[in-house]
Amino acid sequence: MWAANSRRSRSSCSMSRSNLSMAEEHTVNPLLECTQGLFALAAELKRGDRGASLGEDFRERVIRACDEMERLGFEARISAQDIRDAKYAVVAYIDEAVMSSEWPGRLEWMAEPLQVSFFGDHLAGEKFYERLAELRQRGEQARDVLEVYFVCLQLGFEGMYRLRGLEQLMALQVDLQAQIDNYQRNLEPRITPGAAPAEGMLQQVRQQVPLWVIPTVTLSLAVLAWLGFQAALAHRAGTSAEQIAALTASLPVHQEEVLP
Numbered sequence: 001m002w003a004a005n006s007r008r009s010r011s012s013c014s015m016s017r018s019n020l021s022m023a024e025e026h027t028v029n030p031l032l033e034c035t036q037g038l039f040a041l042a043a044e045l046k047r048g049d050r051g052a053s054l055g056e057d058f059r060e061r062v063i064r065a066c067d068e069m070e071r072l073g074f075e076a077r078i079s080a081q082d083i084r085d086a087k088y089a090v091v092a093y094i095d096e097a098v099m100s101s102e103w104p105g106r107l108e109w110m111a112e113p114l115q116v117s118f119f120g121d122h123l124a125g126e127k128f129y130e131r132l133a134e135l136r137q138r139g140e141q142a143r144d145v146l147e148v149y150f151v152c153l154q155l156g157f158e159g160m161y162r163l164r165g166l167e168q169l170m171a172l173q174v175d176l177q178a179q180i181d182n183y184q185r186n187l188e189p190r191i192t193p194g195a196a197p198a199e200g201m202l203q204q205v206r207q208q209v210p211l212w213v214i215p216t217v218t219l220s221l222a223v224l225a226w227l228g229f230q231a232a233l234a235h236r237a238g239t240s241a242e243q244i245a246a247l248t249a250s251l252p253v254h255q256e257e258v259l260p
Contacts, residue, residue, distance in 0.1 A: 031086050031144040032151065034072040037065040038090045042097045042155070051103035058103060062094060062114065078144075086148040088131060091115055092124035092159070093152040125159035128152075129172075136176070140183045150176050 041062055045051040051058075066087060073083040095113040098106050115124040132149050135142040153173050161169035 029144050029147050030076045031073065031078055031082060032147055034069050034076065034078070034083075035086060035090050035148060035151075037068055038062065038094065039151070039155070041065055042090075042094050045097045045101040045103060046156075049102060051098075051101040054103050056105060058105065059109060066091070066114075066118070082142075082145050085131060085135065085142075085145045088115075088119060088124070089128060089145075089149045089152050091118055092128045093155065093157040095124065096157055096159070125162075128157070128159050129161075132176075136179060143180060143183045146176065146180055150180060 041058075044054060044058075069087065069090075070083055073086075091114045095109075095115055098109050098113075103109075113122070113124075115121050121127060128149075132146075135145055135149065150173070153169070153176070158166070158169060161172075
């Protein structure tokens with residue numbers, strides 16, 4: 001089953017950029033396709049017993065999946081830097097997932113997390129976001145890698161925000177998704193051109209309305225904007241969670257042999 005899944009991933013990752021560009025609205029991110037095996041393994045830590053029944057070979061399986069990701073990325077002609085950036089994000093996510101799981105080998109894993117083995121780094125909780133900020137500065141050329149980081153966040157990676165506050169993390173996710181959506185040109189305008197107020201409207205209002213009304217209305221609008229932000233945040237998070245659930249559900253589940 002794993003071999004069959006690898007063949008499917010290899011086929012997806014081998015699609016040329018020219019073929020992908022033929023349908024911009026339905027473009028498949030080849031880099032994200034290449035990480036499916038790693039996300040499927042991480043999903044095993046979040047099901048049922050939270051990894052308590054996983055075997056001792058779980059780390060070896062993850063390492064093999066990392067090697068497979070790099071091979072598939074090379075075959076898909078993805079740049080080495082993009083592969084490395086995506087690998088850093090997924091490895092940081094898996095390290096955190098292991099440490100939050102009930103897998104029996106998590107203490108040994110914590111002594112040498114994958115971020116140390118692969119990158120010589122033990123500060124992924126902070127550097128994940130530093131790398132993300134740098135990638136966002138690169139703009140649309142980093143879109144595929146940004147989507148991998150976004151998936152890690154949607155699946156639950158927190159890093160330094162576990163202590164700093166999840167509200168900031170949720171706001172970051174909304175902002176990141178807006179940036180990605182903008183690159184995909186799928187955003188609808190928030191306001192139609194005809195709805196824009198005429199020039200000088202503010203001056204007219206000030207002349208006709210008592211001064212105390214303006215700050216009152218402004219405060220009310222601020223509250224409504226905050227409520228709208230919360231509603232949009234919940235909608236985006238719910239939609240992305242459904243998409244990721246569908247992605248992981250389509251992947252094979254590793255079955256551990258249970259001894260009597």
